[in-house]
Amino acid sequence: MSGISRRQFLAAGLGAVGTAATGVGLGGYVLPLLAREDLIPGEPPDLVLDPEAWTITDDRVSFAAIGDNGSGGRQAMAVATSMAETYAKRPYGNVILLGDISYYGNFADRYEDVFVRPMRPLLDAGVTFDLAIGNHDEGLRYSEAGYDEIEAEVRMLDVPGRFYMQTYGPADVFLLDSSVPGLFGPRSSEQLEWLDDTLASTTSKWRIVAMHHPPYSSGRHGSTPRAEERLVPILERHKVDLVLAGHDHHYERTVPLRGVTYVVSGGGCKTTKVGDSAFTAVSHRILQFLHIQIDGDRLVGTCIQPAGQVADRFELRAREDR
Amino acid sequence: MRRATFDRVAIVVYAAVDWLVIMAPSLAVKLAADRGGLGDSKGLDLVFASAAIATPHAVVAARRLRYEERTAVRRADIWIASIDALVVLALSTTLLVVVVLAFFADEHAALTNRGFPVVLLWVGIQLIAVVMAEVTGRVVFWWLEPHRPRRRQRKVVDHPRQEVTTG
Numbered sequence: 001m002s003g004i005s006r007r008q009f010l011a012a013g014l015g016a017v018g019t020a021a022t023g024v025g026l027g028g029y030v031l032p033l034l035a036r037e038d039l040i041p042g043e044p045p046d047l048v049l050d051p052e053a054w055t056i057t058d059d060r061v062s063f064a065a066i067g068d069n070g071s072g073g074r075q076a077m078a079v080a081t082s083m084a085e086t087y088a089k090r091p092y093g094n095v096i097l098l099g100d101i102s103y104y105g106n107f108a109d110r111y112e113d114v115f116v117r118p119m120r121p122l123l124d125a126g127v128t129f130d131l132a133i134g135n136h137d138e139g140l141r142y143s144e145a146g147y148d149e150i151e152a153e154v155r156m157l158d159v160p161g162r163f164y165m166q167t168y169g170p171a172d173v174f175l176l177d178s179s180v181p182g183l184f185g186p187r188s189s190e191q192l193e194w195l196d197d198t199l200a201s202t203t204s205k206w207r208i209v210a211m212h213h214p215p216y217s218s219g220r221h222g223s224t225p226r227a228e229e230r231l232v233p234i235l236e237r238h239k240v241d242l243v244l245a246g247h248d249h250h251y252e253r254t255v256p257l258r259g260v261t262y263v264v265s266g267g268g269c270k271t272t273k274v275g276d277s278a279f280t281a282v283s284h285r286i287l288q289f290l291h292i293q294i295d296g297d298r299l300v301g302t303c304i305q306p307a308g309q310v311a312d313r314f315e316l317r318a319r320e321d322r
Numbered sequence: 323m324r325r326a327t328f329d330r331v332a333i334v335v336y337a338a339v340d341w342l343v344i345m346a347p348s349l350a351v352k353l354a355a356d357r358g359g360l361g362d363s364k365g366l367d368l369v370f371a372s373a374a375i376a377t378p379h380a381v382v383a384a385r386r387l388r389y390e391e392r393t394a395v396r397r398a399d400i401w402i403a404s405i406d407a408l409v410v411l412a413l414s415t416t417l418l419v420v421v422v423l424a425f426f427a428d429e430h431a432a433l434t435n436r437g438f439p440v441v442l443l444w445v446g447i448q449l450i451a452v453v454m455a456e457v458t459g460r461v462v463f464w465w466l467e468p469h470r471p472r473r474r475q476r477k478v479v480d481h482p483r484q485e486v487t488t489g
Contacts, residue, residue: 004398005466005468007465007466008396008398008399008402008466011402011403011406011462011465011466012398012402012405014406014409015402015405015406015409018405018406018409018410018413019405019408019409021413022409022412022413025413026346026412026413026416030416030417030420031346031347031350031416032350033420034347034350034351034354034416034419034420035350035351035353035354036354037424039419039420039423039424039427040351040365040368040423040440040444041430041431041433041434041440041443042434042440043434072427072431074355074364074365074440075354075355075358075360078360078361078364103427104424104425104427105427105428109428110427110428110431113427113428113431113432267358271354271357271358285357285358286357286358286359287358287359287360288359305358305359306358306359306360306361307359307360307361309359311359
């Protein structure tokens, strides 16, 4: 090879391979990862809220729902700050965590970073937290470590179990463990039977189901396989009003599907792409949480972004037979 | 295009790419923040921090290329070395940030809890990346360039000129 020395050939070859690898690796994976994740540490909200400033009566309640907020990063802190600011204007006594409450490490180690720091103002105000277990929390589910992780979450958040029901004023909220094999896997019958029986016996005006995996979603993960055949018939049979989920990192509300409205509220700290499906009423790739106000036979949901912008507002009417 | 003009343009383009490579991670974070609906000012601190490193480094890189153009025996060595430096810069600026932030989340969260400004961490990581790229560029250039073996200087001894006579 005349004109090119062996060293030049080696260095140029490494440069060419490096350029190709950099183009593919950075452009296709690392930079999108950096944009998708919430890796930058953030300052927690610095607010002092009036303790127990909310009102709960038999026909009135308000609460919040947030999903996939477990980074402890800057974006998680911004959403948490917005939650605290919303509390200051419209106090609420409960928060539903829609799963994935700890990224980049296990919950027991990151409890302070991903839960206490962002939620400190709400915790100090006496707000209680309920949990729908998410898949990130069960990534090692079949190992001892995986069970330990779920046990730690249940214990540290002081919730009754992996799946349970809570009553918020006029609403019964069913918190499910939608992770495999929790709801859709081979050992799902226990939880589905419990849900079927408990929904059958409830007399509340509002029925809300909270879970991590969305039955309907136009996002990155999409609609959860087998949800439509195993879970949706139960929800429809018992006339559930609203299903809250996370998993996909966006906000999406469906049109009422045979009477049930499904909301994905997974923008607690990260965002991913979302499209529009035939069932979509509204979808946004945004950071957000959901504020829900129930007043008699009217439920108003508001999707709130970190700077306080309202991305969606919807209203449901209670079923006539309740 | 004359060769001198081409060289000048190439150096400016290289410096601009160098600048963009350092800025890319902070711009990715800023775009994500904007898309998510964070306030306008969120993420700007990292953009400014990266700009504070990228701008002087673009100048340093351009000066390095100009110097190498003056001294190089073979022009190809300049561009091979500078492409290698750019690859190292691109990989290290982005990968180092991701690795440090993702795999040591507890450590920097703990630092933030104690009021440590995250922008210092960001600057530190990018400085390391820039130093690695500069070292790569210079070392590879030196390695590629032909070096004449140094001759031992001979002592100059005055010998009386000898008359050579033939005949």
